[in-house]
Amino acid sequence: xxxxxxxxxxxxxxxxxxxxxxxxxxxxxxxxxxxxxxxxxxxxxxxxxxxxxxxxxxxxxxxxxxxxxxxxxxxxxxxxxxxxxxxxxxxxxxxxxxxxxxxxxxxxxxxxxxxxxxxxxxxxxxxxxxxxxxxxxxxxxxxxxxxxxxxxxxxxxxxxxxxxxxxxxxxxxxxxxxxxxxxxxxxxxxxxxxxxxxxxxxxxxxxxxxxxxxxxxxxxxxxxxxxxxxxxxxxxxxxxxxxxxxxxxxxxxxxxxxxxxxxxxxxxxxxxxxxxxxxxxxxxxxxxxxxxxxxxxxxxxxxxxxxxxxxxxxxxxxxxxxxxxxxxxxxxxxxxxxxxxxxxxxxxxxxxxxxxxxxxxxxxxxxxxxxxxxxxxxxxxxxxxxxxxxxxxxxxxxxxxxxxxxxxxxxxxxxxxxxxxxxxxxxxxxxxxxxxxxxxxxxxxxxxxxxxxxxxx
Numbered sequence: 001x002x003x004x005x006x007x008x009x010x011x012x013x014x015x016x017x018x019x020x021x022x023x024x025x026x027x028x029x030x031x032x033x034x035x036x037x038x039x040x041x042x043x044x045x046x047x048x049x050x051x052x053x054x055x056x057x058x059x060x061x062x063x064x065x066x067x068x069x070x071x072x073x074x075x076x077x078x079x080x081x082x083x084x085x086x087x088x089x090x091x092x093x094x095x096x097x098x099x100x101x102x103x104x105x106x107x108x109x110x111x112x113x114x115x116x117x118x119x120x121x122x123x124x125x126x127x128x129x130x131x132x133x134x135x136x137x138x139x140x141x142x143x144x145x146x147x148x149x150x151x152x153x154x155x156x157x158x159x160x161x162x163x164x165x166x167x168x169x170x171x172x173x174x175x176x177x178x179x180x181x182x183x184x185x186x187x188x189x190x191x192x193x194x195x196x197x198x199x200x201x202x203x204x205x206x207x208x209x210x211x212x213x214x215x216x217x218x219x220x221x222x223x224x225x226x227x228x229x230x231x232x233x234x235x236x237x238x239x240x241x242x243x244x245x246x247x248x249x250x251x252x253x254x255x256x257x258x259x260x261x262x263x264x265x266x267x268x269x270x271x272x273x274x275x276x277x278x279x280x281x282x283x284x285x286x287x288x289x290x291x292x293x294x295x296x297x298x299x300x301x302x303x304x305x306x307x308x309x310x311x312x313x314x315x316x317x318x319x320x321x322x323x324x325x326x327x328x329x330x331x332x333x334x335x336x337x338x339x340x341x342x343x344x345x346x347x348x349x350x351x352x353x354x355x356x357x358x359x360x361x362x363x364x365x366x367x368x369x370x371x372x373x374x375x376x377x378x379x380x381x382x383x384x385x386x387x388x389x390x391x392x393x394x395x396x397x398x399x400x401x402x403x404x405x406x407x408x409x410x411x412x413x414x415x416x417x418x419x420x421x422x423x424x425x426x427x428x429x430x431x432x433x434x435x436x437x438x439x440x441x442x443x444x445x446x447x448x449x450x451x452x453x454x455x456x457x
Contacts, residue, residue: 097331101122119222259390326354
């Protein structure tokens, strides 16, 4: 194995994130999520470990499927209260030089014209270290609070997302020529009007005639992340995404998903390895295997089964409060995250899951696997996951914050570096260049290249 493993840190502007109940742990600091110094400290820790980026999840809604209300979510602190992820980034960027930032924003609840400006602003302020996790949203509570009777169906949300991206692409890539900004003090011309263009977009969901309000940022289009593993989500990712996040419960399921994404990329006219695929994992690493297992047992004392099922109910659209603990989950049609249902039903025909097993599995690390052991043991396992599935790297969640990430940086990263599996220094440049080594801008065969004006390039 010769390629470097990619590592992202996975967090959320909330308490607990993917380990409901662990905010009660005496060493957990996620209760400080409202303190900007907490986030700055985390960013510095991650950069010290040469972590590729901090990926910040978000939901604009509450997990109210379990029991038919939000009581369990509120009681457990299950991703509520939750604050805006974008506002964290400028302070963290000012305290670091290389760490990338992937922020989650839904196409379902914000018009693309102001959103494109927010992302261009972020790309400017981070000097080209901004990424966007494109989501279509799966919580009906969010749709209702924005005046919609109910959320669009799963496939309709992706149809809207396709047009949303076209609007953003046009604003970011074709509205301002590369040499539109002159900033000529002598003539008094800042931007040449002939080189700034309205996008004249008129589609099914959006009508945007005007030009982008921002001059081109270092990347123009932020690095594009996506997490849809359904058939419709794979097609969308294959056409648009640069990095894909998956949360497979086993190597068998992950290999199937990786193979499907690679094939979809080729079908979309891209190379199979044009997309970086990252598996969601939680690693509990300590100085010895025994110490790590002790830490896991300690963590489980604070884990919340009802909080775990609250998350799974929201992700799948299935009210697990109606299921008996020993009841086996079967395939259920859903307008929520279809891949979450598939992962625990038909993705691995050799494995079935009861409600109790799902609650136990998701109580630590959500819907991703948990690896436990010394740095050597965990590094061995990560190698196995990469070699057996073809995945490019991992999106690492925390259990106790920031303890989990500190252990990754201090123990796991040096072990991976000693094996030649993880970088010792960052590449200079934008997030896109750090990840792909091909410059700051999206290039062919990504479809955005067809929209880019060549004037001045």
